[in-house]
Amino acid sequence: MSDKPRKFKGGVHPNDSKALSASKAVQNAPLLAKYTVIVHQNIGAPPEVTVKKGDVVKKGDLLAKAAGFVSVPLHAPTSGTVTALEKCPGPACISVPSIEITADGQDTWGNCMEPIPDWQNAEPSVLKQRVADAGIVGMGGAGFPSHVKLSPTKPIDTLILNGAECEPYLTADHRLMVEQPEEVLQGAAILARILGLKSAVIGIEENKPDAIAKLGELAGKYNVTVQGLHVNYPQGAEKQLIYALTGREVPIGGLPMDVGCVVQNVASAAAVAEAVIQGRPSIERITTVTGEPLVNPGNWRFRLGTPISKAIELAGGVKYQPAKLLLGGPMMGFAQNSLDVTVMKNTSGILLIPAEQVSQYTSEPCIRCGRCVECCPMDILPATISQAVENERFDWAEQLNVLACIECGSCSYSCPAHRPLNQHFKRAKAEIMAARRKQQKK
Amino acid sequence: MNTDLATPSTPATGAPPPAAITLPDAAKLVVSNSPHIRGGETISKIMVQVFIALMPAALAAVWFFGLAALEVMVLCTLGCIAVEEIWNKCVKRSSTWKDGSAALTGLLLAMNLSAGAPWWICILGSLLAIGLGKQIFGGLGYNPFNPALVARVALLIGFPQLMTSWVAPQAGRFFACEAMTGATPLGAQGAAIASINDLFIGNVGGCLGETSAIALLIGGAFLLVRKLIKWQVPASFIGTVALISGLVHYVNPEMTPPALYHVLAGGLMIGAFFMATDMVTSPMTANGALIFGCGCGIITSVIRIWGGYPEGVSFSILFMNALTPLIDRYTIGKPFGYIRIKKEAAQ
Numbered sequence: 001m002s003d004k005p006r007k008f009k010g011g012v013h014p015n016d017s018k019a020l021s022a023s024k025a026v027q028n029a030p031l032l033a034k035y036t037v038i039v040h041q042n043i044g045a046p047p048e049v050t051v052k053k054g055d056v057v058k059k060g061d062l063l064a065k066a067a068g069f070v071s072v073p074l075h076a077p078t079s080g081t082v083t084a085l086e087k088c089p090g091p092a093c094i095s096v097p098s099i100e101i102t103a104d105g106q107d108t109w110g111n112c113m114e115p116i117p118d119w120q121n122a123e124p125s126v127l128k129q130r131v132a133d134a135g136i137v138g139m140g141g142a143g144f145p146s147h148v149k150l151s152p153t154k155p156i157d158t159l160i161l162n163g164a165e166c167e168p169y170l171t172a173d174h175r176l177m178v179e180q181p182e183e184v185l186q187g188a189a190i191l192a193r194i195l196g197l198k199s200a201v202i203g204i205e206e207n208k209p210d211a212i213a214k215l216g217e218l219a220g221k222y223n224v225t226v227q228g229l230h231v232n233y234p235q236g237a238e239k240q241l242i243y244a245l246t247g248r249e250v251p252i253g254g255l256p257m258d259v260g261c262v263v264q265n266v267a268s269a270a271a272v273a274e275a276v277i278q279g280r281p282s283i284e285r286i287t288t289v290t291g292e293p294l295v296n297p298g299n300w301r302f303r304l305g306t307p308i309s310k311a312i313e314l315a316g317g318v319k320y321q322p323a324k325l326l327l328g329g330p331m332m333g334f335a336q337n338s339l340d341v342t343v344m345k346n347t348s349g350i351l352l353i354p355a356e357q358v359s360q361y362t363s364e365p366c367i368r369c370g371r372c373v374e375c376c377p378m379d380i381l382p383a384t385i386s387q388a389v390e391n392e393r394f395d396w397a398e399q400l401n402v403l404a405c406i407e408c409g410s411c412s413y414s415c416p417a418h419r420p421l422n423q424h425f426k427r428a429k430a431e432i433m434a435a436r437r438k439q440q441k442k
Numbered sequence: 443m444n445t446d447l448a449t450p451s452t453p454a455t456g457a458p459p460p461a462a463i464t465l466p467d468a469a470k471l472v473v474s475n476s477p478h479i480r481g482g483e484t485i486s487k488i489m490v491q492v493f494i495a496l497m498p499a500a501l502a503a504v505w506f507f508g509l510a511a512l513e514v515m516v517l518c519t520l521g522c523i524a525v526e527e528i529w530n531k532c533v534k535r536s537s538t539w540k541d542g543s544a545a546l547t548g549l550l551l552a553m554n555l556s557a558g559a560p561w562w563i564c565i566l567g568s569l570l571a572i573g574l575g576k577q578i579f580g581g582l583g584y585n586p587f588n589p590a591l592v593a594r595v596a597l598l599i600g601f602p603q604l605m606t607s608w609v610a611p612q613a614g615r616f617f618a619c620e621a622m623t624g625a626t627p628l629g630a631q632g633a634a635i636a637s638i639n640d641l642f643i644g645n646v647g648g649c650l651g652e653t654s655a656i657a658l659l660i661g662g663a664f665l666l667v668r669k670l671i672k673w674q675v676p677a678s679f680i681g682t683v684a685l686i687s688g689l690v691h692y693v694n695p696e697m698t699p700p701a702l703y704h705v706l707a708g709g710l711m712i713g714a715f716f717m718a719t720d721m722v723t724s725p726m727t728a729n730g731a732l733i734f735g736c737g738c739g740i741i742t743s744v745i746r747i748w749g750g751y752p753e754g755v756s757f758s759i760l761f762m763n764a765l766t767p768l769i770d771r772y773t774i775g776k777p778f779g780y781i782r783i784k785k786e787a788a789q
Contacts, residue, residue, distance in 0.1 A: 009778070014479060093473060168479070239779065252779040293466070309465055317463035324478055325471050335473040339465060357479050358472060364485055364541070365583030370672070370726040371483070379777045383726060384770070401777045409477030416483040417583075423475045 008240040010377040011232040012410045014168050014331070016207060021290045022171045024298035026179055029314060031107055035077050035305030036088050037063060039097045041344040042137045043144045044070030049099065055082045058110025060281050063099050072135040072145045075281040077303035080104045089338040091327050091347075098342070101305065115279040119186075124194045127276060131194070134275030135282045135345075140165075140173070140236065140265035141328050143346035146272065149264065150194050152257040159192050159200040160245055160256075163215075163266040164229055164236030166205055167329025170349040172286040173266050175299045177204065177211035180270055184215065185222040187269030190276050192223075195262060201225045202266065203245050205235055233331060234408040238263050240377050252404045267348075282345055289315040291352030293322040302343040309339035311350050322352035330357075331409045361418035372411035372421060378404045382411035382421045389424040394435070397428040405429065485582075488721075489542030491668055495661035496549055496716065502644050502654035506611040507557035511650050514559050515552040521568030522548030529577045543582050547571050550590035553651025553712055554756070555597075557609040563601070567593040587763045588720050591756045598756075608647035641706035651716075652709040662715035671719035674731035675738075679714040680705055682739020690747055698747045710742065713755035723763040730766075730773040737762045 040046035047064035051057060057076040064074040080103040090096030113133060116122050132147035140162060161184070165173040177184055188200040202219070204212050206228040216226045229235050229244055239250045241263060248259040256263050264272075267285060274280045283304055290297040295316030302311060308325070312318065326333035327347055343350075372382035380401045388396035402425055411421040503511040526544035530537055539545070551567050574596065575589030576582065598605045636646045644654025651658070665671045688701030704710070709717075718724060718738050725734050738758045745754025 012481065014481070243778075249779045252777060254779065312465055313463050318466050319464075321470055322466050323472050324474075325466060325468075326478060330479040331477045333476060333478065335471070335476075335478065337468060337471050337473050339468050352466065353478055358474075360472075361480070365581065367485055367488075367583050367721050368724075368726050369488065369721045373726050377778065379775055381726070381774060384774075400774070401780075404777045404779065407476075413477050413479065414481045414483065416485050416488055418480065418484075420475070422477065426475070 007230040007232060008235070008243045008377055009379065010375045010410065011234060011240075012375050012413050013231070014233060014413065016168045016231075017290075018169060018171050018174070018207070020169065020292070020294075020297040021288050021299055022174060022208075024171075024175070026175045026286050026299045026301055027314075029300045029302045029306060029311070031078060031103060031105065032303075032306060032310060033103055034083075035101045035103065035303060036307065036340075036342045037074065037077060037099045037101065037305035038088065038090060038342055038344055039064055039074060039099060041074065041143060041304070041346065042072045043142060044068070044072075044148075046097075047071055047074050049085065049097070051082045051085075051099065053082055053085055056080075057082060057101065058108055060112040060283060061110040066132070066135075070145055070148055072137055072147075073133065073281075074099075074135055074304075075283050076101060076110070077283045077305050078103045079106050079108045079110070088342065089336075089340045091334050091336070091341055091344065093335075093337050098305075112281065113275070113279040116276050119190055119193070119276050122193075122276075124196065127190055128194045130276050131272055133281070134271065136268055136271045136275060137282070137345045138265050139267035139271065139285055139346055139348065141167075141332065141346050141348055143344070146264060146268050149256075149262050150191065152195075152262060154257045155260060156195050156197065156257060156262055157260040158246055158262070159188070159195055159197050160241060160261055160263045161188050161191075161200060161202040161224075161266050161269050162236055162238070162241055162263055163202050163204040163208075163211065164241055165208070166231075166233045166236040167331055167333075167349070168233075169290050169351050170288050170329050171290070172288045172299055172348050174208050174211055175288075176267055176270055176286050177208070178214050181211075181214045181218050183270040183273045184266050185218055185224050186277065187264075187266075187271070187273035188224045189222040190272055191262075191264055191269060199223045199225065201227055201245055203227050203229050203235075203241050205229045205231045207231045233410065234377060234406070237377065237406050237408055239406065252401065285343070285345060285347065287311065287343055287347050288349040288351075290349065291322060292354045293318040293320050293352045295319055302347075304343060304345065306343040307339065308336070308341050308343070308350055311343065312339065312352070318352060320354070323355040323358045324353040326351040326353065331413065332407065363419050364417040366417055366419060369416060371414040371416065375410045375414050377408060377410065378406055380404055382425070383419075385428065386419055386421050386424045389428045394428055394431045397425075398432050402428045403432065486540060486542045488670060489546050491670055492665065492716070493542065493546055493549060495664045495668075495670070496546075496553070496651075498657035498660045499553065499651050499654060499712065500549070502657035503553075503557070503650040506644055506653060507609055507650065508612065510609070511557040513561075514555055514557060514564055514650060515549060517561055517564035518552035518555070518568055519545050519548035521565050522551065522572050525568050525572040526577070529573065533577075535581075538581065541582065544572060547576065547589045550651070550716060551593050553716075554590060554594040554649050554709075556605075556607065556649050558607065559604070563597065563604065567597055570596045583722055585722060586766070587760055588717055588723050591717060591760050591763075595756050595760060608649070610647050611645050611653065636707065638702060638706060641703065646707070648708070651712045655706045655711050658711040658715055662711070665715060665719070671715065672724075672728065672731040674728055675719045675724060675735045676714040678732045678735030679718055679738045679742075680710060682736045683710055683743050686740065686743035687747065690743075704743075704746065708746075708753045709755040713738070713742075713759055717755070718759045718762070723766060725766050725769045725773065727770065727773045727775060729775070730769045733769050733773065734762050734766065737765065 084100035571593035575592035741758035
C-alpha cells in the first residue's frame, strides 16, 4: 500500500497548533449535576423522544428512538431524572430541543445491550444492528449515521478508517489512537466483518508518528494496514482521503460506495468496538478543549450534554477574552455565541481563538492571483464562481461545478484579498438546492 | 444554565477546578462563517514583494544610466500614487495607495521609459497608466490591460520620437547623463549591434528596465521562488521567442540575429517576468498561462522579425491581455471526480 499516492492535489498548510494539547492524556470529565442533551445530533431525521418529564433513567437508557433509517437513537449519559424537555442553545446559534437530566450521582448502568464478546463469529447483520442501536454517528464532525454507511447498495472492496485529523488544533483522534489502539483496531475488524471484508486500512497524517507506531504494532493481529499520509489540509476530507489511499476519484455528487469504499472515523470505530464488545451505546466522546487563551488546554472524555462552560472550566478557564468560540476545528468549525451549548456526538473540539487570529478583514477586489485555484482540492475555480455569486448568477455557479465544493475553506484561507469565498459557495449551493426543490414541486 | 459540579462519588479523574476561573464573555464572541483562520497573505504583501524583485533591475538602471534613471523612477512612482489618490478623492472612494499596486505600476512604467525622458512624460505616463489603464475600469482587479503597458504604448504612439531615443549606457558615471542618443540593440533590422555579454550585463541602450538581463533574472528568480508568478508564463514566452527566432536565424541568418540575442535584447526579460505575469491581466489556470505565454512569444517574434516596429513585447502582452478572459474560459479544467461521471454515462 505504501507505493500508492498518499496525497491529493491542492490543499493548504496552516500552522497545525496541535502542540497545545497533543501530549495531554485524555482525562475523564467529572460527573456533573445536570446534563442537557441535544436531541438532534445526527445528519438525517431527528430521533423521537421516548421519555417525559419526571421519568427516572439509568445510564445508557433510551432517551429517543431512531425515526427512520437515516436517524439514530439517543441514550442517557448518566442515571438520574428527566427534569425538563425544553429548548437549549444549539450549535447553529439557534435554540434546539433538548432533554435535561438531573444526575442522581450514582451513574449506574441500565439494562443495556447484550455484549457480543465473540464478535469474530457473530452474524454481520447482528453486528450492523448493534451499530444502529448504539446510536453511532460519524464522530469526525459530520455526524452521519454509521449504520447507513454500512448498508451500501454497491459492491465494496475497501474499508478506510479516517485518522487523518487534518484540522489544526484538534488532537482528540490522535489521543484516542495513542491511548486506545486496541479499540480502534477491534472496531476496524468489526466494521470489516459487517461489510464482508477481510481487511481495512487506517490513514493517519504523518504529524502523528506515535499514533502510526502504536497502531502499527498491533495492526497485523486484526489484518489492518496503517498508512501514513502527507500532512496537508484537507487530507481528512472523505473524497481526498479515498484518493490518497486508493487513487480513486469519487464522482461529483456521488458517494464513497460508488468507488467501492466505506470511510469511518477512528472515534466512530472505537465506539463500534465498545458497543459490540461491551454493549455500551454512544454516550460519551473524546473532545479537545484548546486554544491559546486557555490556561490548560487538553483532551477530555465528556458525556453528551456537558455544557461548553464546564469544559472550559476544566481547561482552567481563559487568560484573556477570546475572539471566537468554535465547535470543531478552525477551518470548518462552527462559531458559537453561547457557553450553554452542550457536547454532542460530533463535537471533536471546543476551540477558543484569540483576537489576533480573527482580525476583521475588509474584502478587497479579486486580483486573480489564482491561489484559490491552485489550492482547491476539488479543482474548481473559486475566484470565478465567487464573482458569479456576487452577480447573483447561480446558473453560472452551477455550470462551474459549485456543487462539487466540499466547503473545506482552503480558498478563503489562502485569499490575499480576504474574499468571502466559502460563504459565497454555501450561499450558491443553498440557492441552487432551493431552486431545484421548487422545480420538483411544480 | 448554572450546573454545579457534583461531589465526585464516581470513579472520575480530573481535579475540581481551582477557585478563580475566568470564563469567556459570551456577549463579546464573534460569530462568522468558517474558515476562522487566514493564511496571512495580503495584496500589499504581494505588491511589496514584486517591488523588491524589481530592485536589482532598478539598481542596474542607476548604474548604467546615472541619477537621471533614479529621477525617472521616483517621478513615475510618486506620480502614479498621486494620480491614484486624486482619482479616489474625485470619485469619493477610500484611499487605496497603501495596497502598493499604484507604486508598483509607477515603477514598472519607469522601467519602460528612457533615462532621458523629460519630467512631463513621467507625469503624463502616470496619468495614462493609472487613469486610462486602471481606474477607468474600476480600479485594482478590474483592469483588462496591464496599466504600465497601456501608458507605454500610448506614449509611444503619441511621442514616437521621444520614446525611441535612448540614452547610451555609461556604467558608473552617475552624473554624466547628458548623453548622446544611442540605438537600441533591436533597432537595426536584422543585425546584431551589441555583444551578448553586454546584453546580459545591461551595457546597452534602451529603456531603464529592459537592459540588464542578469538583474531581471535575479528578480524573476525571486518571484518564482516566492510563488508570486506562474513559471508557465516566462517559460513559454521566452521559449517561444527563442524557438521562432532560432528557426528563422537557422534558415536565413541575414534576416535576424540568433535566438540568444533575441532572448537577451529588448524588453523580453522584463516583459516575460514582470509584465506578462501581472496577476490581474493574465490567465488564472496553469494551462491558460502556457497558452498566454506562447501567444505573447509568437506575436513578439512576428513583430520583431517581420513587423514595422523594432520591438513587439508590449504589443504582444496587451494583445494577449485582451484574450485572457477567453483563454480562462476555455482552459477550465475538469473538477475532481468528473472523469468517472463521463465514463459511467458512456457505459
